Amino acid sequence: MDLKLELIVLPVSDVDRAKTFYEAMGFRLDLDKAAGEDWRAVHFTPPGSECSIIFGKGITSVPPGSAQGMYLVVPDIEKSRAELVDRGIEVSEVFHDAGAVFYHGHGGGDFTHDPAQGQGRQPGLHPDRMSYGSFATFSDPDGNGWVLQEVQQRLPGR
Structure with missing residues (x-):
């Protein structure tokens, strides 16, 4: 299927x-x-x-801003972040997670801009520039939270 x-x-x-x-x-x-x-x-x-x-x-009864953790995959996170900033979007600095491949942020509150909310969140690109390892975050005007994730090479089967 x-x-x-x-x-x-x-x-x-x-x-x-x-x-x-x-x-x-x-x-x-x-x-x-x-x-x-x-x-x-x-x-x-x-x-x-x-x-x-x-x-x-009339589309949903869910409270505005409650959608969190939606990922947008990009091939070059620094270039993508810079382009969004040039477009007037407030985007966090690039960071990586000490746990490697998944940002451990959580929904609720200011998901996108509070570094203390990510377990092991470290500033800058993943040290090995590993695919799936570098992130940046932003919110839409209602607070719906998005994550940019750099993927230069997909895992097999993806």
């Missing part, structure tokens, strides 16, 4: 503000459709991704 992750629902409080943010991120706008005053769907796809995000009005 093939199971492909297709869509992530993001809870937001201000649809237009979120739309502006994800446009600044460079995501492709796929759909912006409303049906009356109580329903609107805005659908974006990150560049190079097969999985998309959707947010809007």
Whole structure:
């Protein structure tokens, strides 16, 4: 059986503000459709991704900002971080986790910018520049938390 992750629902409080943010991120706008005053769907796809995000009005009852730990894989984390910063996105400094391949941050609160929340979080690139080993984080305007992860060579079968 093939199971492909297709869509992530993001809870937001201000649809237009979120739309502006994800446009600044460079995501492709796929759909912006409303049906009356109580329903609107805005659908974006990150560049190079097969999985998309959707947010809007009447889309989810989950509190705005409660989506945490969504990973965007990039081939060069320093270059990607610099491009996002140039686009006006507030991104953490690059860091690595002492445990190697998974950032141990957790949801809730300020997931993206508090170094104390990551177990073993160390400043800078992974010392060996190991794939899956270097990270940077950011949040959308509602606090939905994203993680950039550098992957230069995928694990077998990926």
